[in-house]
Amino acid sequence: MCGYMVQILSLSGITRDLEEGLRSKCKADIVKPYTKIFPDGEQYLRLPDALDQEIYVAQSLYPEQDRKIVELYLAIEAVKGLDRKVKALILPYVAYARQDKRFLVGEPISINALYQGLKIYGVNTIVAIDVHSPEAFSRLEFRLINILPHLFMAKYAESKIEFVVAPDKGALHRAKIVAEGLGVGLDYLDKYRDRVTGEIRVNTKELDIYGKTVAIVDDIISTGGTLAKAVDTLYSAGAKHIIAIVSHAFLSSKSIDNLERVGLKELIISNTIEQKISLPKWIKVIDISPLICPYIL
Amino acid sequence: MCGYMVQILSLSGITRDLEEGLRSKCKADIVKPYTKIFPDGEQYLRLPDALDQEIYVAQSLYPEQDRKIVELYLAIEAVKGLDRKVKALILPYVAYARQDKRFLVGEPISINALYQGLKIYGVNTIVAIDVHSPEAFSRLEFRLINILPHLFMAKYAESKIEFVVAPDKGALHRAKIVAEGLGVGLDYLDKYRDRVTGEIRVNTKELDIYGKTVAIVDDIISTGGTLAKAVDTLYSAGAKHIIAIVSHAFLSSKSIDNLERVGLKELIISNTIEQKISLPKWIKVIDISPLICPYIL
Structure with missing residues (x-):
């Protein structure tokens, strides 16, 4: 295959690593806007000259979610100003997606x-x-191609996964894809509120994980607290070795320390967002661009 | 008059001072959302219970323009979720207004x-x-009530203004209102590019300001460089005393030092935006809420 087939306008939230993946693995032509910040803090953006008639626009919305959203709107408006068409947005990490209904x-x-x-x-x-929350985008009548990357990421686990666990029932659909793909057992952490103390506890009695290498599959590490608790619970229930496969990870020195302290042996995350700190060897960042390629042909 | 007639949902960009003005001078019922920042940096907002059927929403978009814009959208969406109506937005400072066309x-x-x-x-x-750029809002088919506050602010000048100057021809409409209102002379700084050196110079030969107290009238102090240059030029052209009347001022210790160094004696600004530093006595902040009251009756 010679030359590129699609052009991607890559904004500031896209990691270098993912950008390189989109370029080399998806054979996309990556173009970038000229950007600067005015002295008063406002963003300036100007699209490059050589823009195709139809382009993809890629932006990941973390960190500094609000700045990234504004940058996205500025870019989209500029694309319209050039009478170009946005074939699709590529949003590896979608911010503000938790508040998907009026709780x-x-x-x-x-x-x-x-x-x-x-x-x-x-x-x-x-x-x-x-x-x-894919449903929230459907309600807005967007076509949403929501890629779950865990099975692809699981290939990069050094330890052989023997069992897959979702941190709660709501996350079971992610874990199920991995368990089915690897042909291993599946369960979730059954949380309940202790009637006496009011604490959240986990019913681990029926978990079939004794002596096994267990993979926890989840969407996000925010403070790391939930994952650390799950790791702790699974060791208490007899797991021999625990790894975690998580799509988006906001890691800090503190959360990494916490996870190390509870004995997490391997953490596999994707390159949807830029890491602010350098990561220890037991944390592996996987380029998920091959999962995006099929949708931008 | 007992009780309030209008309700204003006041967001984080509105200064305390302006909020107090809207409350006491416009007799508005000020309500505020509950807000917080999630650990990952996303904003959370919840409207208060006692919301009228029709409300005003007030937000000033500086500093941290992007956060303030996102907060505004969250609030507006929440108002819609409650089936309430936004009678008008009150935006004392409108960010991203410079880029009003494709230069x-x-x-x-x-x-x-x-x-x-x-x-x-x-x-x-x-x-x-x-x-x-009022025109840009008209093109979007907004009804824009664009209040020019300088004549109102000029009342608070301690020195008697004898002449009004706009820093360039484009700013003349603001200065004209002040000159007419005070019944004094008016001119603008006629800038031209020196054909030999390429520098921007000002033709001050015909300025009728010798020995006079001159007021410079402008919309914004960003770095303060333009104003400092204008002050310098006017002293060179014979002004005795110079004051400045500016709607929106982003002041820093550095810009204040610069303005003091060129000999600005009085600076009158409005309370459209929060000042990050404490201001010296020669800078006066005027509450412009009385100018807003007539439009929210």
Whole structure:
């Protein structure tokens, strides 16, 4: 294959690693805007000259979610100004996706607030990695290609996975894909509230993990607290070796220390977001661009 | 008059001082959302219970413009979720208003990119203080009430103003209102590029300011460089005393030092944006809420 087939306008949130993957593995032509920050803090952006008639626009919305969202809107408006068409947005990490309904009266649906405006510019399709709430995008009538990367990432586990666990029932669909793909057992951590103490506890009695290498599969590491607790619980229930496979990881020295302290042996994360700190060897970052390639042909 | 007539949902960008003005001088009922920041940096917002059927939403978009814009969208979406109506937005300072057209190919029109989405939520009217580019909002078919506060602010000048100067021809409309209101002379700094050195120079030969107290009238102090240069030029041309009346001022210790060094005697600014540092006595902050009151009756 000579030359590129698709062009991707890659914004500031896309990691170098993912950008390189999109270039070399998807054979995409990566173009970048000229950007700067004005003295008052406002962003400036200008698209490059050689823009195809139809392009993809890629942006990952972490860290500094609000700046990344504004940058995205500036870029999309500029694309429209050049009479070019956005074939799809590539959003490896979608911010503000947790608040996908009004849990309490008076709350916004953040997804509506921040993404609905993209429709003004004719954006209809979003290619994303493991969005927290796909339904919310469907309600906005976006076509959402929501890629779950865990089975692909599991290939890179050094330890042989013998059992897969979801940290709660709601996360079971992710773990199921991995368990089925590897042909191993599957379960989830059955949490309940202790009637006496009010604490959240886990019923581990029926977990078939004694002496096994167990993989925890989840969408996000935020503070790392949930994962650390799950690791602790699984060791107590007899697991021999624990690894975690997580799509998006906001890692800090503190969360890494916590995870190391509870004995997590291997953490596999994707390159959807830029890591602010250098990572120890037991944390592996996997380029998930091969999962995106099929959708930008 | 007993009780309030209008309700204003006041977001984080509105200064305490302006909020107090809207409360006491406009007799508005000020309500505020509950807000917090999640550990990952995302904003959370929840509207208060006692919300009128029709409300005003107030937000000033500096500093941290991008966060303030996102907060505004979250609030507007939440208002819609409660089936309440936004009578108008009150935007004392409108960010991203400079990029009101495509100066270069490939640039966005920032105003379109960031404000057009508000129309999805039925927002049609904006009450603003001295917007950089009113036309851009008209093109988006917003009703824009653009308040120029300088004549009102000029009342607070301790020195008697004898002449009014705009820093360039484009800013003349602001200065004209002040000159007419005070019944004094008016001119602007006629800038030209020196054909030999390429420097920007000012033709001061015909300025009728010798021995006079001169007021410079402008919309914004960003780095303070333009104002400092104007002050310097006017002293060279014979002004006795110089004051400045500016709608929006992003002040830093450095810009204040610069203005003091060139001999600015009095600076009058409005309370559209929060000042990050404490200001010296020769800088006066004027509450411009009385100018907003008539439009929220």
